[in-house]
Amino acid sequence: MKKRIISLLLAFALLCSVCAIGASAATQVKTACGGNCEHVPSIVIPGIGQSRVMLLNDDGTYKLDKDGHDINCFPGYFDVSAIVKRVLVPALLSIVTQQDIGFSKAVADAVENAFYMNKSDNNGKCTGPVKLENYPYSLAECTQEEKDYIYGCIPLQSYAQIAGEDHLYYFAYNSFGNNADIVEELYQFIQQVKAETGHDKVNIVPISMGGTLANGLLEYHPEVINDLHRVVYVVPALDGSSIVGDVYNKRLTFLDPDYLYHGFLEGLMDPGTAAMIETLVRILPDRLLLKALDVTVDRLLTEVFANCTMLWALCPSADYESAAAALLSAPEKAVIKAQTDRYYQAQLHSHANIRKMLDAGIEVFDVVDYDFPLYNVGASWNRENADGVIDLNSTAMGVYSANCGETLPEGYAQQNTHCANPDHNHISPDNVVDASTGLLPDTTFYFDGQGHESTGRNDVIMKLATALLADDRITDVYSDPNFPQFNAARDSKGLINGTLPAAKAVDQSKLSAEDAAELQAAIDEAEAVIASTVVEPGKMEAAAARLDAILVKIGVREARSEKKESTFFIGISDALYKGFGTAGFSQMPFVGVQRLFAAVLALIRR
Ligand SMILES: [Zn+2]
Ligand SMILES: [Zn+2]
Incomplete structure (x- = not known):
């Protein structure tokens, strides 16, 4: 009898433990299919x-900007007022004297500070x-x-x-x-x-x-x-x-003065803004601007990029060894070098x-x-x-x-x-x-x-x-x-998420027969274009423009104001480059400056 009770108890215990295993396995699996469906998880x-990495205060709470928003610190945090505070006085002194009175150091300090939270130590670990x-x-x-x-x-x-x-x-x-x-x-x-x-x-x-x-x-x-x-x-x-290989090897287009003053900025922004900046920076001598850029690049390379193993993984294999020799050969970089060497093999x-x-x-x-x-x-x-x-x-x-x-x-x-x-x-x-x-x-x-x-x-x-x-x-x-x-290519996000839903939400019974017909036809055309996954260049853009036009006509959308880009500085920047190369204003001969002012006056009067 005693034996039977014990064996019953044992059987009961065994049953419980089996149930427990079953229960814990069941709580582990969270999917509705339980793992039995044709769709593989992705x-x-x-x-x-494409990940949010937030800046923290010393006490671990989220740091907020002046508008009260938390701060995603990719690729850095550019606090404009802090940067101005740091750079303003040295910039003014350098403009007045046309000498580097702390200007290049201030720029490098400001840029380094914008990236301070993304720095890594000599073990390749982010310390920010x-x-x-x-x-x-x-x-x-x-x-x-x-x-x-x-x-x-x-x-x-x-x-x-x-x-x-x-x-x-x-x-x-x-x-x-x-x-x-x-x-x-x-x-x-x-x-x-x-x-x-x-x-x-x-x-x-x-x-x-x-x-x-x-x-x-x-x-x-x-x-x-x-x-x-x-x-x-x-x-x-x-x-x-x-791009990353060139950065690590310091082969940068904007360190070439001719390209910096004539071509570089046009590749990154509209020509009018580019020409304006090209003109205004001539308030400094070219050698001073170049020095500031050079010092800043060196600072970023040594203080931020050299220790960041995620960025090293973006360096092409053909560029790796020369870049590593330049930036990671010091003994204190041995741990990082071992890590980047390992990734180089993976690459x-x-x-x-x-x-x-x-x-x-x-x-x-x-x-x-x-x-x-x-x-x-x-x-x-x-x-x-x-x-x-x-x-x-x-x-x-x-x-x-x-x-x-x-x-x-x-x-x-x-x-x-x-x-x-x-x-x-x-x-x-x-x-x-x-x-x-x-x-x-x-x-x-x-x-x-x-x-x-x-x-x-x-x-x-x-x-x-x-x-x-x-x-x-x-x-x-x-x-x-x-x-x-x-x-x-097609950039269809605006049409699919914005224009099309707006068009379909319009109450067509309130429109004239003609407008209602055009709206429906434009919707149909846009939907047909989106439904096709074989892209014919220009087709989606035409359908989007047609839909936009009828939405503007019936007052659902405001006409897009044509952004008028200022071309004012384009002629000036070109003339400056042709006449004076990369020279700052103070480096130009007096006669040349006179001629320049005359040209500017003529432009303004036109
Ligand atoms: Zn499944
Ligand atoms: Zn084949």
């Missing part, structure tokens, strides 16, 4: 600056008073504010609608953080997503700088291959960006590691932009095709292409470096790209004329990403004629 690894806002849960558990932020960065709502918000995750990170630490967090995050979705595989979506984290992940955690279903790269910086092995994924049956896709010149900051800006921020051969895995605005050489034959099918035509219709030379010729999608930063504003790219992530229907660039290998 983790977005966003790009540089900042707090990363992250989302250690799916979009389903995010607050509305968090969702708005995430979808504002990467509009993948359509994927969430199909797979469920409990299948979508956003891996936030500090763009000025420690590369190896963030890769480790990413690996752990993937394990967490598997556990709480109940799925045994996940998709990852490395975007831009996120591509460098994917490089690190595959190199430092090769076993992650067992956790992955699909990888959808979007404009990934797999071999960095030559060199990037293609080989992607190939290992393919061998393991993982499907890998790449979505890239081209024919958009790099910003004219680094000396290499006009040497290769790019998307404004990253070189095409970095995003498109070694692809060969003509430069922006050029075409492949006369008589060029497709190389088929990585494509084994002789029937495939991988030359872009504009004769710029030979996709057969990229690592993934059959699964790389190209968008002509799209700029890097507006990638998320092209609804076709988001629809393509959704299609690639939600199920396995599309396996390559030939799967669906709606998503061809070569497509084109």
Whole structure:
């Protein structure tokens, strides 16, 4: 009897413990599907600056700006009144004396101070008073504010609608953080997503700088291959960006005085504003301005960029060794150098590691932009095709292409470096790209004329990403004629989120028959254009303009005021450069200045 009671008790205890295990496993899995559905959970690894990193006070509370807003400190915090306070007196003294009375030091101090919260120590760890806002849960558990932020960065709502918000995750990170630490967090995050979705595989979506984290992940955690279903790269910086390589090697266009006074600013702003600045800076001698820029660049390089391993990951492999020799050869930089050397290996092995994924049956896709010149900051800006921020051969895995605005050489034959099918035509219709030379010729999608930063504003790219992530229907660039290998740019966010909803909300019964008919026709045209994912350049813009016009006519919208750019300074800046090169006003001969004043007076009277 006693034995029976004991064995009964034992059986009961065993049953309880089994139930307990079952219960704890059940609370771990958070998805409605419990891990049994056709949609694989997806983790977005966003790009540089696409995470909120907030500035803190000494007591750990959020620091607020003068309007009471919290401060996202990417890429820095430019407190204008503090900068003016620091620079004003030395600037005035230097203008009056035409000598460097503390001016270059004040500028360097002010710029360094704008980045102080993003500095790292000699171990490569960010030391600033900042707090990363992250989302250690799916979009389903995010607050509305968090969702708005995430979808504002990467509009993948359509994927969430199909797979469920409990299948979508956003891996936030500090763009000025420690590369190896963030890769480790990413690996752990993937394990967490598997556990709480109940799925045994996940998709990852490395975007831009996120591509460098994917490089690190595959190199430092090769076993992650067992956790992955699909990888959808979007404009990934797999071999960095030559802008960053030029910065680290101090090959900067604006340190060339001729370009600084004539051309540099035109690449970054409207010509009228550029010419105005070019003219006004002549209040200082050119050597003084150049010295201030030079000292400031050196300060940023040594005090901020040299210690930041996330930024080092954006340095192209070809630029790494020279930059590391210049900035990381001192003994106190040994720890950082070891970390950047390690990432350099990950970068060199990037293609080989992607190939290992393919061998393991993982499907890998790449979505890239081209024919958009790099910003004219680094000396290499006009040497290769790019998307404004990253070189095409970095995003498109070694692809060969003509430069922006050029075409492949006369008589060029497709190389088929990585494509084994002789029937495939991988030359872009504009004769710029030979996709057969990229690592993934059959699964790389190209968008002509799209700029890097507006990638998320092209609804076709988001629809393509959704299609690639939600199920396995599309396996390559030939799967669906709606998503061809070569497509084109469009910036449709304003039309889809703004103009179209406004137009559809109009009560047409209150309009004249003629206006109502035009409004409906314009809506129909816009919807038809958006419904097509094969972009015909100019078509969406025309539909948007038609819709705008009728909305203005019926008084729903105000006519867009034509922004009149001032051209006043353009002639002056040109004349100054032709007559006096880069000389400041005080360096110009008296007769020349007289002539200049006469010219300005003539311009004003005109
Ligand atoms: Zn599921
Ligand atoms: Zn092919």
